[in-house]
Amino acid sequence: MLISSEVAARCDMLGGVARTGELIAAGASKHAIAVAVRxxxxxxxxxxxxxxxxxSQASRSALVHGGMVSCISAAEAAGLWVIEHHGTHVAVARQSRLHPHDGCACTVHRPNGPAPLGRRSPVSRAxxxxxxxxxxxxxxIALESAMRLRKIDAAGLARVRRRMPLGKRSLVDFARGDADSGLESLLRFRLRRYGLDVAAQVDIPGVGRVDFVIGDRLVIEVDGRQNHEGSPRRHRDLERDAVAAGLGFDTLRFDxxxxxHDWTTVLGAILAKVDAELHRTQSPVRFL
Ligand SMILES: [Zn+2]
Ligand SMILES: [Zn+2]
Incomplete structure (x- = not known):
């Protein structure tokens, strides 16, 4: 017979989740389970x-529903940078009963395949x-984060591609493994449709590595960090911008x-520069 501390150890062995039947099969009595809970x-x-x-809260939600953590919640649990979202995304097998719970804000997926209790979708599936x-x-955004953090390998990428609709596969080709933050991924993704020549992670001698250069002189920096007035980082950023300006670059900086939350403003700022041809070095005017 298992005593209460052994019940917890058995639960751990089972992956941190156990059904009553599994604990009893392992030799726990109902009393020992009750004591372990108490x-x-x-x-x-x-x-x-x-x-x-x-x-975690996400795992608990999945357990309550009788399924697994999936989709963006699985990506987040794997440490990927993901967009803001509400509630937990859980997968519950199609034929299984969906156990409701109070205050549920979950998004429930109903995959054709299994959705084992207490598991999490692997990154490629997520x-x-x-x-x-x-x-x-x-x-x-999640894909580039997975690539950068090496949470997906070439075989995983191929698996993702195969399971995507044909028309969407170019997203995988467009993704790169060196995006420095989810914000960079977001910006590149959103600018894609404008046909701009956007280079990411560009080394400018004297300035350092900047997030993007559009054309050959418009620098875009995306700060994922808090920038406080008077902080050393703010000073460094201003210094960088000044050095870049001295070299003929124009810098737009967003956070x-x-x-x-205000993409319209960001896009307006970038397109205004582009429309005025300020992203390209002007040919010198010659007076004859
Ligand atoms: Zn989902
Ligand atoms: Zn729920």
Whole structure:
């Protein structure tokens, strides 16, 4: 017979999630399970399902529903940079009952295949789920993050491609593995349709590496960090911009809030420069 601490150890061995039947099959009595719950060694998520105390909120939501963490929630749990979203995305097998819960804000996927309790979609599967659920932009950003963090290899990429509609596969070809932040991915994705010559991660001698150069003289910097007036970083940024200006570059600098929540303003600023041909070095005017 298992004592209560062994019940927790068994739950851990089972991947941090256990059904009553699995614990009893391992030699736990109902009493030992109840004691383990009372002593907070394990938690009862719902009737007959237990998890370890450190289980994430996303995993708990999936457990309550009787499925697995999927889509953007799985990508986030894997450490990828993902767009803002609400609630947990869970997958519950098509033939399984969907257990409801109070205050549910989950997005429930109903895959044809299995959705084992307590698991998480692997990154390649999560990416395909994101594409179908949240669209191209959310997919592209998570994909570039996965590539940069080496959470997906060539075989995984090929798997993702195969499972994508033909017309969407160019998104994979357009993705690169050196995007410095999700904001950069977002900006490149959103500028793609304007046919601009956008180079990412460009080394400018004397300035350093800038996020983007449009044409040959418009520098775009996207700050993923907090920039405070008077902070050393702000000083460095201003210095960088000044050095770049001295070399003939024009710099536009945006932050997270602008790119994500006020894209119209960002796009307007970039296109105004482009429309005025300020992204290209002008040929010197010759007076004869
Ligand atoms: Zn829910
Ligand atoms: Zn989803």
């Amino acid at each position: 002593e907070r060694m394990i938690e009862r998520v719902r009737e007959g399902v237990y998890c370890l105390p450190g289980t 990416l395909v789920e994101i594409l179908g659920c949240l669209g191209d932009e959310a997919f592209f 997270y809030a602008l790119v994500v």
